[in-house]
Amino acid sequence: MKKIIASAVAAATAFTALATTPSHAAHLDRTESGQCRVVLNDAERGPAWQAERIAKTLTHGMYATAVAEAFEATFEGLKPLGDAHLDQPAIISYQQLRLEGQEPGERPDYDAARAATKEKLAKLGLVSTDADFYLDMKQGAQIPLSPAGKALQGSARWYIGIDGSVPEVTSLGANYVFGRTGDNTARFLNHVPDWKRTAFASNMSGTYFAKAADSLESRYYYLLKQAQQCSDNPPLIFSTQNADLPAPPVLKNTLPGQPADPSAPETPTPEQPTPKPEQPQNFDAKLGQIIGIIAAVLAALGGLFALLKNAGINVPELPKIPGLNK
Numbered sequence: 001m002k003k004i005i006a007s008a009v010a011a012a013t014a015f016t017a018l019a020t021t022p023s024h025a026a027h028l029d030r031t032e033s034g035q036c037r038v039v040l041n042d043a044e045r046g047p048a049w050q051a052e053r054i055a056k057t058l059t060h061g062m063y064a065t066a067v068a069e070a071f072e073a074t075f076e077g078l079k080p081l082g083d084a085h086l087d088q089p090a091i092i093s094y095q096q097l098r099l100e101g102q103e104p105g106e107r108p109d110y111d112a113a114r115a116a117t118k119e120k121l122a123k124l125g126l127v128s129t130d131a132d133f134y135l136d137m138k139q140g141a142q143i144p145l146s147p148a149g150k151a152l153q154g155s156a157r158w159y160i161g162i163d164g165s166v167p168e169v170t171s172l173g174a175n176y177v178f179g180r181t182g183d184n185t186a187r188f189l190n191h192v193p194d195w196k197r198t199a200f201a202s203n204m205s206g207t208y209f210a211k212a213a214d215s216l217e218s219r220y221y222y223l224l225k226q227a228q229q230c231s232d233n234p235p236l237i238f239s240t241q242n243a244d245l246p247a248p249p250v251l252k253n254t255l256p257g258q259p260a261d262p263s264a265p266e267t268p269t270p271e272q273p274t275p276k277p278e279q280p281q282n283f284d285a286k287l288g289q290i291i292g293i294i295a296a297v298l299a300a301l302g303g304l305f306a307l308l309k310n311a312g313i314n315v316p317e318l319p320k321i322p323g324l325n326k
Helices: 002-020 042-055 060-074 078-086 089-099 108-122 128-142 154-159 181-186 194-205 208-228 283-310
Strands: 027-030 036-039
Touching (some): 060 078, 060 128, 060 181, 060 194, 078 108, 078 128, 089 128, 181 194, 181 208
Antiparallel strands (some): 027 036
16 A cells, blocks of 8 residues: 555656646756856847847947936926037047047036036936936947947856857846836935936836846846756746847937948948839831831841852742832
8 A cells, every 4th residue: 555655656756747848948057167068049049149139239329329328308497518528629539539439538628518418417406426327328329339349248248149148147236127118217316306217227127228138137136046056846948939120220320520330331332323224115116127127137138048049940030029129
C-alpha cells in the first residue's frame, strides 16, 4: 500500500512540474564562467529582435529631444526663450565644437550666455539646476546626430542581443521604477512644486523615448534580472507579441549652417528621369508606315524581276499601284 501511495505522489509531483513549466518558456545555457546565457524559442525571438531595433533608437539625442519637449509642454512660454538661447553666437560656436566631437573647454562667453538665459528662465519658475537641465537638453536636441548624441542612452544596451547573450542589467537605484520613465526623469527637478513635477512627468511619458523605454523595461528587465541570477524558477516566459509603438521621430541637426544629417551625402545622386511611354500613333502615321513597307517590298521584287528578264526568264509584270509606282 505504501508503495502505491509513494508512486502516486511521485507521479503527481512530476505532473505538477510539467504543468507549471510552459513548453514555450525560454531556457538558460550556463557558460564555462558560471554565468547564464538566455536562449529564446522561435515565438519569443521575433519580439526580442524588435526590442533590439527599438533600443537602438534610444540615443542621447533622442532623450534630449524628449526632455526638451516635456519641459516646453510644462512651462508656458519656455520654447521661445529656449530657441533664442540657441541663436546666441557664443552658444552657436560652442555647439559647433560639440558637433565636431571636440571638448569646448572653458568658455567665459558661453558661461555668460547661459547665465543671461537663466535669468529669463527664472521668471517662468525654472531656476538653478532645473534650468541647467533644460538648457543641456535643449542644446542636445539641437545636435542629436553629433558623436555624443548618437551614443545609446543609459540602459538601452541591455536590450540589444537578448537571445544568446548573458544579461548585463543592473540596478539604477532604490528610487528608480522600471517602466516609469516620466516619473524617473521628473526626479531630477528639485526646484519646482509637486504639481509641476507631476505635469512634467506626464508630458515626458507622452514622448516616443519614454514610451519605447517603458515598453522595453516592463517587458524585459525583470526577466533578464532573473536570468542573470541563473534562475528559471518561476519559468522565464518572454513576450511572444511585438510592442505596439509609434514610429520614432526623425532626428535632425538644426545648428545654423550645418547639414541636418552629417552622414548623408553632400551631393545626392540625381534621380534618373522616368522614361516617357511612347505616344500612340494615329491612323495616318500607321498607314504611312505600312505603305512604306509595301513600297520597299515591291522595289525589291522589281529589281529581282528585272534580273530574271535579263536572264531570259519570262516573268509576269508587277501590278501598278497608284501612288507607289511613279
